[in-house]
Amino acid sequence: MSQDALFQLGMDSVVLNTAQKEENTTAQPAPAVCDDKDHFIEKNGVLCAGSHFIVDLFEAERLDDLPYIQQTLVDCVNAAGATLLHIHLHPFEPNGGVSGVAVLAESHISIHSWPERNYAALDIFMCGDAEPERCIDVLQRAFSPGRIDVQELLRGRSA
Known part of the structure; x- marks a missing residue:
């Protein structure tokens, strides 16, 4: 990627602390999707694109531990039965604090943490056969929040 392209993306001035390196992990390419399946799901009698969980962790631990957060995202992907494409x-x-995303064939898991406030905000959106609700237990075990708030949205609902 050229320097101009990096500048346009706002990535030219990123300076990392030598004690904490940015993680960039790529998994194997996802298998091809069949043309006859759009990966919409039926949940609670509603046809939709998938479940989108909005998760707030309060009084949580290890929100500044980059390798630990990366492994937790991998654990979420595995628990949900999803396909990891890339983690950044x-x-x-x-x-x-840490911001990042696990890009999935089924969509994504994103995190933004404020360790000085023991708070993290996560998005978990998946379509198809994945079970994003299984990520909630993984997050509870990993970050030991004193409180967790979870909202579920069914995306792309048929009218």
Whole structure:
């Protein structure tokens, strides 16, 4: 990628703390999708594109531990039966917060953490046969939140 393209993406001035490196992991390409299946699901009698969970973790731990967060996202993907395409995590200084995304064949899991407030915001959206609700237990075990708020949205609902 050229320097101009990186500049347009706002990536030319990223400076990482030498103690904390940005993680960039790529998995194997996803298998081809059959043309006759659009991966919409039926949930609670509703035809939709998939389930989108909005997750807030309060009084949570290890929200500045980049390798741990990466492994937790992988554990979420595996628990949900999803297909990992790529993980990109970025640490922020000086507070150690982390922003990132696990890109899935079925959509994504994203995280943004504020370790100085023991808070993290996550999005978990999946279509097809994946079971995104299984990520909630993984997050609870991994980050030991004192409180967790979960909202589920059914995306692309048929009218």
